[in-house]
Amino acid sequence: MNLAVVKKNSYLGNPKLKKVGVPVSLSEEDIREYIKCRDDAIYFAQNYVKIVTLDKGFVPIDLYPFQKQAINDINDNRFVVVKAGRQVGKTTTVVAYILWYILFNEDKFVAILANKAKTSREILNRIKLAYEALPLWLQQGVRTWNKGDIELENNCRILADSTSSSAARGYTISFLYLDEFAFVPNNVAEEFFTSVYPTISSGKSSKVLISSTPNGMNHFYRIWKEAEEDVNGFKTIEANWRQVPGRTEEWALSQKRVLGEQKYLQEMECVGQDTMITVRNKINGNIEKITIEKLYSKIE
Numbered sequence: 684m685n686l687a688v689v690k691k692n693s694y695l696g697n698p699k700l701k702k703v704g705v706p707v708s709l710s711e712e713d714i715r716e717y718i719k720c721r722d723d724a725i726y727f728a729q730n731y732v733k734i735v736t737l738d739k740g741f742v743p744i745d746l747y748p749f750q751k752q753a754i755n756d757i758n759d760n761r762f763v764v765v766k767a768g769r770q771v772g773k774t775t776t777v778v779a780y781i782l783w784y785i786l787f788n789e790d791k792f793v794a795i796l797a798n799k800a801k802t803s804r805e806i807l808n809r810i811k812l813a814y815e816a817l818p819l820w821l822q823q824g825v826r827t828w829n830k831g832d833i834e835l836e837n838n839c840r841i842l843a844d845s846t847s848s849s850a851a852r853g854y855t856i857s858f859l860y861l862d863e864f865a866f867v868p869n870n871v872a873e874e875f876f877t878s879v880y881p882t883i884s885s886g887k888s889s890k891v892l893i894s895s896t897p898n899g900m901n902h903f904y905r906i907w908k909e910a911e912e913d914v915n916g917f918k919t920i921e922a923n924w925r926q927v928p929g930r931t932e933e934w935a936l937s938q939k940r941v942l943g944e945q946k947y948l949q950e951m952e953c954v955g956q957d958t959m960i961t962v963r964n965k966i967n968g969n970i971e972k973i974t975i976e977k978l979y980s981k982i983e
Contacts, residue, residue: 694825699815703824703836713820720821721787724754728779733816734809741816749926750776757892760918762884764903764910765894768923768951773894777860778809784858785839786823791857793841798866800845804831806862807843846875856883858890865895865903872902893917897949924951 694700701707709717720727725746732744746754753776757763767773781793797803811833814822824836834840842854846867859879864872883889895903910917924930924938939947948954964970 694828697815697828700825700828701819701822703826705824707820709820717821720783724758724780724783725751727783727786728754731817731821732779732782732813734775734778734813741812744775744779746776746779747772747926747928749922750779753920753922754780756918756920757890761888761890762915762917763890763892763920764906764917765892765920765922766897766907767894767921768896771922771924771927773922774806774809774862777862777892777894778806778813781841781858781860782810782813785835785837785841786821788837788839788857790838791840792854793839793858793860794854794856795841795843795860795862796846797862798846798864800831800843802863803843803845806860807831807833807841810841847871856889857886859883859892861891861893863895864893864906865898865901867902869901876902891917897954 692702692705694702716730720731728744729746730743733741734744735741750772753765753773757776757780765773781795785791785793795803795806797806807830811828823839825833826836827834827840831843832841846861846864856879861867867875880891883891893903893906897904906915906917907919909915910919924935935947935951938951942950
């Protein structure tokens with residue numbers, strides 16, 4: 684295909700994006716692949732989704748067992764809460780699933796909200812990079828392609844913003860993703876749930892995905908505990924460094940030396956403040972079981 688034709692068929696001259704209304708010729712193999720991708724989010728992710736990594740650059744995803752299970756859980760449940768440590772591949776998992784969700788559905792509105800707009804837009808940017816790497820026969824035509832908003836010709840849209848009581852008001856949201864929710868101030872989280880959550884959760888097929896590392900006994904903590912007690916209908920997913928292949932106790936110790944005990948437990952072990960642990964007093968040798976919250980108070 685010559686350059687003039689490519690430019691004519693691309694979105695705003697970007698050869699990696701197809702504009703609305705451009706027909707694509709599919710071979711029999713393409714059709715078989717399309718059906719496989721449509722029917723299996725994990726197959727789609729492992730064969731067609733690329734991400735930027737520190738060591739290897741822009742490469743196809745190699746999903747961990749935890750990530751595969753998480754994709755299935757998100758797909759099979761309307762309400763999911765994820766307690767995840769740092770650097771376990773949580774964002775990669777979400778990027779792959781949302782990309783699949785907007786490609787193989789119609790008329791879906793996805794809202795990605797985080798404690799900071801910068802965080803949510805970084806997630807959207809990863810989705811956009813992965814989208815541009817797809818073969819054109821897997822793409823939908825692009826209507827809008829902005830820093831905080833994209834829209835496709837199948838009427839699927841993604842909005843990225845900070846979590847606030849007005850962030851998603853007025854929209855009919857099909858998939859709400861709240862990232863780093865434990866770091867949203869309590870008053871903002873409460874206002875958001877009061878004004879937005881009831882409308883979203885009342886639908887028959889709308890989805891809510893909430894994820895964060897622990898950050899005290901707050902709204903995220905309450906959602907997680909109620910999910911564990913089977914009160915609020917949320918499916919729980921927990922992931923720490925042990926779910927990442929290749930990581931060892933030696934790696935964990937190196938992180939603990941850098942982060943310190945308190946931050947290591949929160950950021951890498953996903954330990955909540957109500958978790959009971961056994962500690963020994965270095966002065967008198969006494970051993971007792973206390974909560975992480977009590978340990979934190981002793982350290983401070």
